[in-house]
Amino acid sequence: MPERLFVCTPSKLGSYEDCPRRYRYSYVDRPTPPKGPPWAHNSLGASVHTALRNWFALPAERRLPEALPTLLKGTWVREGYRDEAQERAAYRRALEWLESYVETLDPAVEPLGVERVVAVKTSVLAFNGRADRIDSRSGPDGPELAIVDYKTGRTGLDSDDARGSQALALYAFAAERVFRRPCRRVELHHLPSGTVAAHEHTPESLARQVSRAEDTARDIVAAERAVAEGGDPDEAFPTTPGPICTWCDFRRSCPAGAEAPTKDPWAAVDRVLTPAAGDA
């Protein structure tokens, strides 16, 4: 019998690469172990992403900065904030980011896809993922595509982040096949700083990222098989304690997570709202 393809998204692969135990809690153990409370930074990120999706759903002539407060309010996610004052401050900051960001966009230019699902199969993977935006741009040899990913964290990003992102590379690999146009450029648009971190892949560098994803898929299949054959799930999916434990949804269910410093659900947003010493 041929091996079944491993069905995956970037977050499924990334979850295992970050920590096999976290992968197990998310995708293998049923019922899913209880998660901690929602994080305010996830609410903030989701609110901004949805506002941008809805911005592009407007007719081009209505893509005006005045539309942003309604868009942001309409799909604002309220979970995780310390109190109403913090939530209001986060809303105002998000609106500032969006106002600055849309100034950089040409309302007449339609992206090829917004929150567009792209899917592709290899000999190992059946990959699907939702790209924030897929742009069609003119290149030296005709139209080409670019993958755009929005970021709302406190820290800026550089071209190494764009180059190293497996998710962006897999989106590019899939988009090239779905739309039958070259897609080598990947971009991280960091709204708080208004910066764009970009990388131009080559066919070889995309192939390397796909191959890495396939290796991860093989590791996951082997771990799942070991458990199915009676192996110890804790051994098959080991913990990898580190700074990520502080922000892990399953830290309360995980023996390693209990050792990690605790943070309030709104701690990361507090940092976003508080300029660091030396910030302009």
Ligand code: SF4
């Ligand atoms: S708390 Fe840490 S070790 Fe445990 S599952 Fe989460 S990331 Fe992994």
